[in-house]
């Protein structure tokens with residue numbers, strides 16, 4: 637089975653949902669940059685306050701900060717891992733390549749979860765997190781198409797990308813993900 641996995645996709649495509657599902661079955665290390673950033677906010681640090689101010693507007697947190705968090709969590713880990721919500725920019729993807737080359741842990745597969753904007757917005761409005769308001773969601777989608785979607789071709793050109801339609805039940809999508817992991 638492929639065990640060094642990236643989940644890519646727009647906000648609300650279900651990266652977090654499917655990641656939870658998969659790690660509970662396969663025992664991979666789950667690194668969600670969104671969850672790690674929210675944990676920093678919850679800890680009430682001054683860094684957490686800066687992160688909260690960006691997240692609530694739907695802005696991305698700085699590449700340097702997110703990279704430091706990922707590096708800290710990945711270094712020293714020897715088994716499989718699943719990165720969910722990272723990388724989100726070409727800069728983050730290039731820095732990840734450098735880090736993974738240093739620790740000799742190449743990516744096995746990048747899974748793109750794709751879904752149309754109307755369904756994404758509907759799901760996020762139902763979730764109702766602090767950054768799930770329609771204007772903020774639309775801004776997050778704009779950032780996704782401008783800054784994150786270029787990663788699709790980045791990973792396609794490395795022959796790592798597999799696209800899965802994120803429509804249907806959580807179980808149906810999980811089954812399609814299992815199939816491509818072998």
Ligand code: B4P
Nearest residue numbers: 647648649650651652653669670695696697721759763806
């Ligand atoms: P994230 O925490 O990564 O969250 P997300 O992209 O909004 O959602 P995800 O795709 O994981 O959807 P989910 O499973 O929850 O990012 C939040 C913020 O963190 C960003 O805006 C940014 O500020 C910051 N950030 C994170 N990573 C960063 C990085 N690398 N660089 C800079 N900043 C970063 O699903 C959404 C909803 O749909 C849920 O309610 C779920 O229950 C529902 N759902 C899921 N699957 C479904 C299905 N099949 N059918 C119906 N509903 C479903």
